Amino acid sequence: MGLLKSAEGLTMKSQRLIGGRDSLAREYGQADLSPVFRSNGTAMPDTAEYARHLAENFANWRLVVDGLVARPLSIPMAAIRALPSRTQITRHDCVEGWSAIGKWHGLVLGRILNAAGLSTRARYVVFHCADRFGQYPYYESIDLIDAFHPQTILAWGMNDRLLPVPNGAPLRLRVERQLGYKHAKYVQRIEAVESLAGVYRGKGGFWEDNTGYQWYAGI
Amino acid sequence: MSPAPRRIAYRHRLPTRIWHWVNALTVAVMLMSGLMILNAHPRLYWGWYGANFDHAWIDFGRRPFPGWVTIPSTYDLAGGRIWHLAFAWVLVIGLVAFLLTSLWNRHVQRDLAPTADELAPSHVWQDIKEHARLNFPRGDAALRYNILQKISYAAVIFVFLPLMILTGLAMSPSLDAAFPWLVDIFGGRPSARSIHFIVAAAILAFIAVHLAMVILAGPVNEIWSMISGRYRVPPERSGA
Numbered sequence: 001m002g003l004l005k006s007a008e009g010l011t012m013k014s015q016r017l018i019g020g021r022d023s024l025a026r027e028y029g030q031a032d033l034s035p036v037f038r039s040n041g042t043a044m045p046d047t048a049e050y051a052r053h054l055a056e057n058f059a060n061w062r063l064v065v066d067g068l069v070a071r072p073l074s075i076p077m078a079a080i081r082a083l084p085s086r087t088q089i090t091r092h093d094c095v096e097g098w099s100a101i102g103k104w105h106g107l108v109l110g111r112i113l114n115a116a117g118l119s120t121r122a123r124y125v126v127f128h129c130a131d132r133f134g135q136y137p138y139y140e141s142i143d144l145i146d147a148f149h150p151q152t153i154l155a156w157g158m159n160d161r162l163l164p165v166p167n168g169a170p171l172r173l174r175v176e177r178q179l180g181y182k183h184a185k186y187v188q189r190i191e192a193v194e195s196l197a198g199v200y201r202g203k204g205g206f207w208e209d210n211t212g213y214q215w216y217a218g219i
Numbered sequence: 220m221s222p223a224p225r226r227i228a229y230r231h232r233l234p235t236r237i238w239h240w241v242n243a244l245t246v247a248v249m250l251m252s253g254l255m256i257l258n259a260h261p262r263l264y265w266g267w268y269g270a271n272f273d274h275a276w277i278d279f280g281r282r283p284f285p286g287w288v289t290i291p292s293t294y295d296l297a298g299g300r301i302w303h304l305a306f307a308w309v310l311v312i313g314l315v316a317f318l319l320t321s322l323w324n325r326h327v328q329r330d331l332a333p334t335a336d337e338l339a340p341s342h343v344w345q346d347i348k349e350h351a352r353l354n355f356p357r358g359d360a361a362l363r364y365n366i367l368q369k370i371s372y373a374a375v376i377f378v379f380l381p382l383m384i385l386t387g388l389a390m391s392p393s394l395d396a397a398f399p400w401l402v403d404i405f406g407g408r409p410s411a412r413s414i415h416f417i418v419a420a421a422i423l424a425f426i427a428v429h430l431a432m433v434i435l436a437g438p439v440n441e442i443w444s445m446i447s448g449r450y451r452v453p454p455e456r457s458g459a
Binding site: 019 | 256257259260262264267268269270271272273295296297298300301302304305308388390391392393394395396397398399402407408409412
Protein backbone atom coordinates (compact mmCIF):
# COMPACT_ATOMS: atom_id res chain seq x y z
CA MET A 1 0.00 0.00 0.00
CA GLY A 2 2.92 2.33 0.70
CA LEU A 3 4.17 1.94 -2.87
CA LEU A 4 0.68 2.49 -4.22
CA LYS A 5 0.24 5.62 -2.08
CA SER A 6 3.53 6.98 -3.38
CA ALA A 7 1.97 7.14 -6.85
CA GLU A 8 -0.33 9.87 -5.48
CA GLY A 9 2.47 12.43 -5.45
CA LEU A 10 3.17 11.66 -9.10
CA THR A 11 -0.54 11.92 -9.89
CA MET A 12 -0.83 15.34 -8.25
CA LYS A 13 2.38 16.75 -9.75
CA SER A 14 1.45 15.66 -13.26
CA GLN A 15 -2.01 17.20 -12.97
CA ARG A 16 -0.47 20.49 -11.89
CA LEU A 17 2.26 20.24 -14.56
CA ILE A 18 0.16 19.37 -17.59
CA GLY A 19 -3.03 21.02 -16.38
CA GLY A 20 -1.46 24.31 -15.36
CA ARG A 21 -2.07 26.18 -12.15
CA ASP A 22 -4.46 28.78 -13.47
CA SER A 23 -6.81 26.83 -15.75
CA LEU A 24 -10.45 27.69 -15.14
CA ALA A 25 -13.17 25.14 -14.55
CA ARG A 26 -15.93 25.30 -17.15
CA GLU A 27 -18.78 27.63 -16.26
CA TYR A 28 -22.16 26.45 -17.53
CA GLY A 29 -25.38 28.28 -18.35
CA GLN A 30 -28.65 28.53 -16.45
CA ALA A 31 -30.17 25.85 -18.70
CA ASP A 32 -27.52 23.32 -17.64
CA LEU A 33 -28.39 23.32 -13.92
CA SER A 34 -29.21 19.98 -12.29
CA PRO A 35 -32.96 19.97 -11.50
CA VAL A 36 -32.11 18.77 -7.99
CA PHE A 37 -28.69 19.37 -6.45
CA ARG A 38 -28.30 16.53 -3.97
CA SER A 39 -26.23 16.83 -0.82
CA ASN A 40 -23.77 14.38 0.62
CA GLY A 41 -22.04 13.79 3.94
CA THR A 42 -23.60 15.84 6.72
CA ALA A 43 -27.14 17.03 5.96
CA MET A 44 -27.67 18.67 9.35
CA PRO A 45 -24.85 19.28 11.85
CA ASP A 46 -26.00 17.74 15.12
CA THR A 47 -24.60 20.18 17.67
CA ALA A 48 -26.61 22.47 19.94
CA GLU A 49 -24.43 25.36 18.80
CA TYR A 50 -25.36 24.82 15.16
CA ALA A 51 -29.03 24.46 16.06
CA ARG A 52 -28.85 27.84 17.82
CA HIS A 53 -27.22 29.48 14.78
CA LEU A 54 -29.87 27.97 12.51
CA ALA A 55 -32.63 29.26 14.78
CA GLU A 56 -31.07 32.73 14.60
CA ASN A 57 -30.82 32.50 10.79
CA PHE A 58 -27.05 32.63 11.23
CA ALA A 59 -27.28 36.27 12.40
CA ASN A 60 -24.45 35.62 14.88
CA TRP A 61 -22.37 33.26 12.70
CA ARG A 62 -18.92 34.69 12.13
CA LEU A 63 -16.11 33.65 9.85
CA VAL A 64 -12.81 33.72 11.70
CA VAL A 65 -9.59 34.07 9.72
CA ASP A 66 -6.46 33.41 11.76
CA GLY A 67 -3.21 31.47 11.93
CA LEU A 68 -0.28 32.88 9.96
CA VAL A 69 -1.92 36.21 9.11
CA ALA A 70 -0.98 39.80 9.91
CA ARG A 71 -4.55 40.87 10.74
CA PRO A 72 -6.82 38.14 12.17
CA LEU A 73 -10.43 38.70 11.11
CA SER A 74 -13.83 37.83 12.47
CA ILE A 75 -16.48 38.72 9.91
CA PRO A 76 -20.24 38.48 10.55
CA MET A 77 -22.32 36.69 7.92
CA ALA A 78 -24.22 39.86 7.04
CA ALA A 79 -20.94 41.58 6.17
CA ILE A 80 -19.79 38.61 4.08
CA ARG A 81 -23.01 38.69 2.07
CA ALA A 82 -22.65 42.45 1.59
CA LEU A 83 -19.20 42.22 0.05
CA PRO A 84 -18.82 42.01 -3.74
CA SER A 85 -19.60 38.46 -4.79
CA ARG A 86 -18.84 36.13 -7.66
CA THR A 87 -21.48 33.95 -9.29
CA GLN A 88 -20.45 30.79 -11.10
CA ILE A 89 -22.33 27.81 -12.52
CA THR A 90 -20.06 24.81 -12.19
CA ARG A 91 -20.06 21.03 -12.11
CA HIS A 92 -19.63 19.32 -8.74
CA ASP A 93 -17.97 15.91 -9.04
CA CYS A 94 -18.34 13.56 -6.10
CA VAL A 95 -15.59 11.02 -5.36
CA GLU A 96 -18.36 8.41 -5.49
CA GLY A 97 -18.97 9.11 -9.17
CA TRP A 98 -22.02 11.36 -9.46
CA SER A 99 -22.00 14.89 -10.87
CA ALA A 100 -24.35 17.82 -10.35
CA ILE A 101 -24.34 21.31 -11.82
CA GLY A 102 -25.13 24.17 -9.46
CA LYS A 103 -25.00 27.96 -9.33
CA TRP A 104 -22.90 29.42 -6.55
CA HIS A 105 -22.75 32.94 -5.13
CA GLY A 106 -19.91 33.85 -2.84
CA LEU A 107 -16.87 35.77 -1.83
CA VAL A 108 -13.58 35.17 -3.63
CA LEU A 109 -11.33 33.50 -1.04
CA GLY A 110 -8.19 35.31 -2.22
CA ARG A 111 -9.77 38.64 -1.27
CA ILE A 112 -10.30 37.54 2.33
CA LEU A 113 -6.79 36.14 2.56
CA ASN A 114 -5.37 39.39 1.20
CA ALA A 115 -7.43 41.39 3.67
CA ALA A 116 -6.00 39.28 6.50
CA GLY A 117 -2.48 39.57 5.12
CA LEU A 118 -1.00 36.08 4.76
CA SER A 119 2.46 35.58 6.22
CA THR A 120 5.13 34.53 3.77
CA ARG A 121 5.44 31.34 5.84
CA ALA A 122 1.85 30.30 5.12
CA ARG A 123 1.60 27.42 2.66
CA TYR A 124 -1.84 25.93 3.30
CA VAL A 125 -5.29 27.18 4.21
CA VAL A 126 -7.30 24.99 6.59
CA PHE A 127 -11.12 25.15 6.75
CA HIS A 128 -12.63 24.28 10.12
CA CYS A 129 -16.26 23.22 9.92
CA ALA A 130 -19.22 23.04 12.30
CA ASP A 131 -20.18 19.47 11.41
CA ARG A 132 -18.82 16.35 13.09
CA PHE A 133 -18.48 12.71 12.15
CA GLY A 134 -18.59 10.96 15.50
CA GLN A 135 -15.89 12.55 17.61
CA TYR A 136 -14.08 14.19 14.69
CA PRO A 137 -14.89 17.65 13.39
CA TYR A 138 -14.91 17.94 9.61
CA TYR A 139 -12.08 19.95 8.13
CA GLU A 140 -10.32 20.35 4.83
CA SER A 141 -7.27 22.14 3.45
CA ILE A 142 -5.94 23.43 0.15
CA ASP A 143 -2.65 24.97 -0.89
CA LEU A 144 -2.17 28.57 -1.98
CA ILE A 145 -2.44 27.74 -5.70
CA ASP A 146 -6.06 26.73 -5.21
CA ALA A 147 -6.67 29.25 -2.42
CA PHE A 148 -5.89 32.18 -4.75
CA HIS A 149 -7.57 30.65 -7.80
CA PRO A 150 -10.20 33.10 -9.12
CA GLN A 151 -13.00 30.48 -8.93
CA THR A 152 -12.24 29.48 -5.34
CA ILE A 153 -15.02 31.12 -3.36
CA LEU A 154 -16.75 30.90 -0.02
CA ALA A 155 -20.31 30.41 -1.20
CA TRP A 156 -23.25 31.70 0.84
CA GLY A 157 -25.80 31.21 -1.95
CA MET A 158 -26.86 28.40 -4.28
CA ASN A 159 -29.20 28.56 -7.27
CA ASP A 160 -30.20 32.19 -6.51
CA ARG A 161 -31.14 31.44 -2.87
CA LEU A 162 -29.28 31.41 0.42
CA LEU A 163 -27.33 28.20 0.83
CA PRO A 164 -29.57 25.39 2.16
CA VAL A 165 -28.50 23.53 5.30
CA PRO A 166 -27.76 20.17 3.55
CA ASN A 167 -25.43 22.01 1.16
CA GLY A 168 -23.47 23.72 3.93
CA ALA A 169 -25.33 26.78 5.28
CA PRO A 170 -24.35 29.44 5.89
CA LEU A 171 -20.94 29.20 4.20
CA ARG A 172 -19.11 26.56 2.18
CA LEU A 173 -15.99 26.33 0.11
CA ARG A 174 -16.02 25.91 -3.67
CA VAL A 175 -12.70 24.69 -5.02
CA GLU A 176 -13.82 23.90 -8.51
CA ARG A 177 -10.96 21.79 -9.86
CA GLN A 178 -11.19 19.18 -7.10
CA LEU A 179 -13.68 16.51 -5.99
CA GLY A 180 -16.61 17.23 -3.71
CA TYR A 181 -15.14 16.20 -0.36
CA LYS A 182 -12.67 19.11 -0.63
CA HIS A 183 -15.59 21.59 -0.73
CA ALA A 184 -15.87 22.03 3.05
CA LYS A 185 -19.36 22.92 4.29
CA TYR A 186 -20.44 24.86 7.43
CA VAL A 187 -17.14 26.80 7.42
CA GLN A 188 -16.50 28.65 10.68
CA ARG A 189 -12.82 29.29 10.65
CA ILE A 190 -10.03 29.63 8.11
CA GLU A 191 -6.56 29.03 9.42
CA ALA A 192 -3.35 29.76 7.52
CA VAL A 193 -0.63 27.24 8.36
CA GLU A 194 2.89 26.38 7.30
CA SER A 195 2.41 22.63 7.57
CA LEU A 196 -0.54 20.26 7.82
CA ALA A 197 1.36 17.96 10.17
CA GLY A 198 0.01 19.58 13.33
CA VAL A 199 -3.61 19.79 12.20
CA TYR A 200 -5.72 16.92 13.59
CA ARG A 201 -4.12 13.69 12.28
CA GLY A 202 -1.93 15.46 9.78
CA LYS A 203 -3.25 14.35 6.38
CA GLY A 204 -5.01 17.61 5.59
CA GLY A 205 -8.67 16.65 5.85
CA PHE A 206 -11.26 14.53 7.61
CA TRP A 207 -11.48 11.86 4.90
CA GLU A 208 -7.74 12.00 4.25
CA ASP A 209 -7.12 11.32 7.96
CA ASN A 210 -9.74 8.65 8.41
CA THR A 211 -10.07 6.69 5.14
CA GLY A 212 -7.09 7.44 2.89
CA TYR A 213 -8.76 9.70 0.32
CA GLN A 214 -6.17 11.72 -1.63
CA TRP A 215 -5.35 15.16 -0.24
CA TYR A 216 -5.16 16.49 -3.80
CA ALA A 217 -8.48 15.43 -5.28
CA GLY A 218 -8.10 16.47 -8.92
CA ILE A 219 -9.06 13.04 -10.30
CA MET B 220 3.05 -43.71 -41.05
CA SER B 221 5.75 -41.93 -39.14
CA PRO B 222 4.83 -39.27 -36.56
CA ALA B 223 5.18 -35.72 -37.82
CA PRO B 224 8.45 -34.12 -36.66
CA ARG B 225 8.02 -31.70 -33.76
CA ARG B 226 8.52 -28.23 -35.07
CA ILE B 227 9.24 -25.37 -32.65
CA ALA B 228 8.92 -21.81 -33.92
CA TYR B 229 9.77 -18.50 -32.26
CA ARG B 230 6.40 -16.81 -32.14
CA HIS B 231 6.33 -13.95 -29.59
CA ARG B 232 9.17 -11.47 -29.11
CA LEU B 233 10.30 -10.42 -25.66
CA PRO B 234 8.61 -6.96 -25.58
CA THR B 235 5.30 -8.54 -26.59
CA ARG B 236 5.60 -11.17 -23.86
CA ILE B 237 6.57 -8.69 -21.16
CA TRP B 238 3.74 -6.33 -22.02
CA HIS B 239 1.23 -9.17 -22.28
CA TRP B 240 1.80 -10.30 -18.70
CA VAL B 241 2.28 -6.85 -17.16
CA ASN B 242 -0.88 -5.71 -18.90
CA ALA B 243 -2.82 -8.84 -17.95
CA LEU B 244 -2.10 -8.13 -14.29
CA THR B 245 -2.77 -4.40 -14.70
CA VAL B 246 -6.10 -4.88 -16.48
CA ALA B 247 -7.19 -7.36 -13.80
CA VAL B 248 -6.39 -4.83 -11.06
CA MET B 249 -8.09 -2.02 -13.00
CA LEU B 250 -11.27 -4.03 -13.60
CA MET B 251 -11.51 -5.22 -9.98
CA SER B 252 -10.67 -1.88 -8.35
CA GLY B 253 -12.99 -0.25 -10.91
CA LEU B 254 -15.88 -2.41 -9.70
CA MET B 255 -15.11 -1.26 -6.15
CA ILE B 256 -15.35 2.35 -7.29
CA LEU B 257 -18.59 1.60 -9.15
CA ASN B 258 -19.95 0.05 -5.93
CA ALA B 259 -19.83 3.55 -4.40
CA HIS B 260 -22.39 4.88 -6.89
CA PRO B 261 -23.65 2.00 -9.05
CA ARG B 262 -25.76 4.15 -11.39
CA LEU B 263 -24.75 5.40 -14.84
CA TYR B 264 -26.02 8.43 -16.72
CA TRP B 265 -25.78 10.22 -20.04
CA GLY B 266 -25.18 13.96 -20.31
CA TRP B 267 -23.51 16.76 -18.38
CA TYR B 268 -24.83 15.98 -14.90
CA GLY B 269 -26.05 12.80 -13.27
CA ALA B 270 -26.89 12.04 -9.65
CA ASN B 271 -29.53 10.20 -7.68
CA PHE B 272 -32.49 12.37 -8.70
CA ASP B 273 -31.57 12.20 -12.40
CA HIS B 274 -32.47 9.45 -14.87
CA ALA B 275 -29.95 6.60 -14.85
CA TRP B 276 -29.78 4.34 -17.92
CA ILE B 277 -28.59 1.53 -15.69
CA ASP B 278 -28.92 1.05 -11.94
CA PHE B 279 -27.18 -1.93 -10.37
CA GLY B 280 -28.73 -1.49 -6.92
CA ARG B 281 -26.87 -1.04 -3.67
CA ARG B 282 -23.23 -2.33 -3.50
CA PRO B 283 -23.89 -4.82 -6.33
CA PHE B 284 -20.39 -6.22 -6.84
CA PRO B 285 -19.32 -8.87 -4.30
CA GLY B 286 -15.95 -8.96 -2.55
CA TRP B 287 -14.46 -11.69 -4.74
CA VAL B 288 -14.59 -9.44 -7.83
CA THR B 289 -13.41 -6.23 -6.16
CA ILE B 290 -10.12 -4.82 -4.91
CA PRO B 291 -10.02 -4.43 -1.91
CA SER B 292 -12.37 -7.30 -1.07
CA THR B 293 -14.41 -5.38 1.50
CA TYR B 294 -16.13 -2.09 0.72
CA ASP B 295 -13.41 0.57 0.65
CA LEU B 296 -13.73 3.37 -1.90
CA ALA B 297 -10.49 5.02 -0.76
CA GLY B 298 -8.58 1.74 -1.16
CA GLY B 299 -10.13 1.06 -4.56
CA ARG B 300 -9.11 4.51 -5.77
CA ILE B 301 -5.54 4.08 -4.49
CA TRP B 302 -5.17 0.80 -6.45
CA HIS B 303 -6.95 2.18 -9.52
CA LEU B 304 -4.99 5.43 -9.77
CA ALA B 305 -1.62 3.74 -9.12
CA PHE B 306 -2.13 0.96 -11.69
CA ALA B 307 -3.47 3.53 -14.17
CA TRP B 308 0.14 4.69 -14.45
CA VAL B 309 1.28 1.14 -15.26
CA LEU B 310 -1.50 0.86 -17.85
CA VAL B 311 -0.60 4.13 -19.60
CA ILE B 312 3.18 3.74 -19.47
CA GLY B 313 2.96 0.08 -20.52
CA LEU B 314 0.65 0.78 -23.45
CA VAL B 315 2.78 3.67 -24.72
CA ALA B 316 6.00 1.65 -24.37
CA PHE B 317 4.44 -1.36 -26.11
CA LEU B 318 3.12 0.78 -28.98
CA LEU B 319 6.44 2.55 -29.54
CA THR B 320 8.40 -0.71 -29.37
CA SER B 321 5.94 -2.49 -31.64
CA LEU B 322 6.05 0.24 -34.26
CA TRP B 323 9.84 0.23 -34.09
CA ASN B 324 10.22 -3.58 -34.33
CA ARG B 325 7.37 -3.62 -36.90
CA HIS B 326 5.16 -5.96 -34.84
CA VAL B 327 2.24 -3.63 -35.58
CA GLN B 328 2.86 -3.39 -39.31
CA ARG B 329 3.85 -7.02 -39.84
CA ASP B 330 1.65 -8.97 -37.44
CA LEU B 331 -1.30 -6.81 -36.36
CA ALA B 332 -2.23 -4.79 -39.44
CA PRO B 333 -4.76 -6.68 -41.58
CA THR B 334 -4.11 -6.90 -45.30
CA ALA B 335 -6.74 -5.86 -47.85
CA ASP B 336 -7.27 -9.53 -48.77
CA GLU B 337 -7.89 -10.50 -45.16
CA LEU B 338 -10.46 -7.74 -44.75
CA ALA B 339 -12.52 -8.95 -47.71
CA PRO B 340 -15.94 -9.99 -46.32
CA SER B 341 -15.65 -13.46 -47.85
CA HIS B 342 -12.34 -14.03 -46.04
CA VAL B 343 -13.68 -12.73 -42.73
CA TRP B 344 -16.78 -14.92 -43.08
CA GLN B 345 -14.60 -17.92 -43.89
CA ASP B 346 -12.57 -17.27 -40.72
CA ILE B 347 -15.72 -16.93 -38.62
CA LYS B 348 -16.90 -20.32 -39.91
CA GLU B 349 -13.52 -21.92 -39.16
CA HIS B 350 -13.62 -20.53 -35.60
CA ALA B 351 -17.20 -21.72 -35.13
CA ARG B 352 -16.10 -25.23 -36.10
CA LEU B 353 -13.15 -24.89 -33.70
CA ASN B 354 -11.01 -25.57 -36.72
CA PHE B 355 -7.84 -23.65 -35.86
CA PRO B 356 -4.98 -22.92 -38.27
CA ARG B 357 -2.20 -25.46 -38.48
CA GLY B 358 1.29 -25.46 -39.93
CA ASP B 359 2.65 -22.11 -41.12
CA ALA B 360 -0.80 -20.53 -40.90
CA ALA B 361 -0.72 -21.05 -37.12
CA LEU B 362 2.30 -18.76 -36.89
CA ARG B 363 0.36 -15.74 -38.15
CA TYR B 364 -2.61 -14.06 -36.49
CA ASN B 365 -5.81 -14.82 -38.36
CA ILE B 366 -8.10 -11.94 -39.23
CA LEU B 367 -10.38 -12.34 -36.18
CA GLN B 368 -7.32 -12.29 -33.94
CA LYS B 369 -5.97 -9.21 -35.69
CA ILE B 370 -9.29 -7.38 -35.39
CA SER B 371 -9.75 -8.24 -31.72
CA TYR B 372 -6.16 -7.49 -30.69
CA ALA B 373 -6.18 -4.22 -32.63
CA ALA B 374 -9.51 -3.28 -31.06
CA VAL B 375 -8.08 -3.77 -27.56
CA ILE B 376 -4.77 -2.03 -28.29
CA PHE B 377 -5.92 0.87 -30.46
CA VAL B 378 -9.53 1.44 -29.38
CA PHE B 379 -10.48 -0.06 -26.02
CA LEU B 380 -7.40 0.76 -23.93
CA PRO B 381 -7.03 4.33 -25.32
CA LEU B 382 -10.76 4.89 -24.72
CA MET B 383 -10.42 3.66 -21.13
CA ILE B 384 -7.58 6.08 -20.55
CA LEU B 385 -9.32 9.06 -22.18
CA THR B 386 -12.67 8.50 -20.45
CA GLY B 387 -10.80 8.02 -17.17
CA LEU B 388 -8.98 11.31 -17.60
CA ALA B 389 -12.25 12.99 -18.65
CA MET B 390 -13.64 12.25 -15.18
CA SER B 391 -10.95 14.43 -13.60
CA PRO B 392 -12.16 17.91 -12.65
CA SER B 393 -8.61 19.27 -12.77
CA LEU B 394 -7.90 17.90 -16.26
CA ASP B 395 -11.32 19.00 -17.52
CA ALA B 396 -10.46 22.55 -16.48
CA ALA B 397 -7.17 22.39 -18.40
CA PHE B 398 -8.51 20.49 -21.43
CA PRO B 399 -12.25 21.10 -21.86
CA TRP B 400 -12.28 19.09 -25.12
CA LEU B 401 -11.54 15.99 -23.05
CA VAL B 402 -15.03 15.95 -21.59
CA ASP B 403 -16.66 17.53 -24.65
CA ILE B 404 -15.74 14.64 -26.97
CA PHE B 405 -17.72 12.28 -24.72
CA GLY B 406 -20.64 14.67 -24.19
CA GLY B 407 -20.20 15.24 -20.47
CA ARG B 408 -18.59 13.63 -17.44
CA PRO B 409 -21.46 11.23 -16.69
CA SER B 410 -21.31 10.12 -20.36
CA ALA B 411 -17.55 9.58 -20.10
CA ARG B 412 -18.17 7.49 -16.98
CA SER B 413 -20.80 5.42 -18.82
CA ILE B 414 -18.43 4.84 -21.77
CA HIS B 415 -15.66 3.96 -19.28
CA PHE B 416 -17.93 1.20 -17.93
CA ILE B 417 -19.13 -0.03 -21.35
CA VAL B 418 -15.59 -0.32 -22.73
CA ALA B 419 -14.49 -2.07 -19.51
CA ALA B 420 -17.28 -4.59 -20.16
CA ALA B 421 -16.00 -4.99 -23.74
CA ILE B 422 -12.49 -5.68 -22.41
CA LEU B 423 -13.94 -8.25 -20.01
CA ALA B 424 -15.74 -9.90 -22.96
CA PHE B 425 -12.46 -9.94 -24.91
CA ILE B 426 -10.72 -11.62 -21.97
CA ALA B 427 -13.43 -14.29 -21.76
CA VAL B 428 -13.21 -15.12 -25.48
CA HIS B 429 -9.41 -14.89 -25.45
CA LEU B 430 -9.17 -17.35 -22.54
CA ALA B 431 -11.67 -19.69 -24.20
CA MET B 432 -9.60 -19.67 -27.40
CA VAL B 433 -6.39 -20.37 -25.47
CA ILE B 434 -8.02 -23.36 -23.80
CA LEU B 435 -9.48 -24.68 -27.06
CA ALA B 436 -6.25 -24.19 -29.00
CA GLY B 437 -4.13 -26.02 -26.44
CA PRO B 438 -3.51 -24.11 -23.22
CA VAL B 439 -0.07 -25.49 -22.35
CA ASN B 440 1.43 -24.71 -25.75
CA GLU B 441 -0.29 -21.32 -25.98
CA ILE B 442 0.61 -20.14 -22.48
CA TRP B 443 4.16 -21.48 -22.70
CA SER B 444 4.65 -19.64 -25.99
CA MET B 445 3.64 -16.37 -24.34
CA ILE B 446 6.20 -17.06 -21.58
CA SER B 447 9.16 -18.42 -23.55
CA GLY B 448 8.27 -17.17 -27.02
CA ARG B 449 8.56 -20.72 -28.38
CA TYR B 450 5.54 -22.36 -29.94
CA ARG B 451 5.07 -25.97 -30.97
CA VAL B 452 3.55 -25.69 -34.43
CA PRO B 453 0.52 -27.92 -34.89
CA PRO B 454 1.37 -30.16 -37.87
CA GLU B 455 -0.64 -29.95 -41.07
CA ARG B 456 -3.35 -32.57 -41.20
CA SER B 457 -2.24 -35.51 -43.33
CA GLY B 458 -3.76 -35.25 -46.77
CA ALA B 459 -4.36 -31.54 -46.32
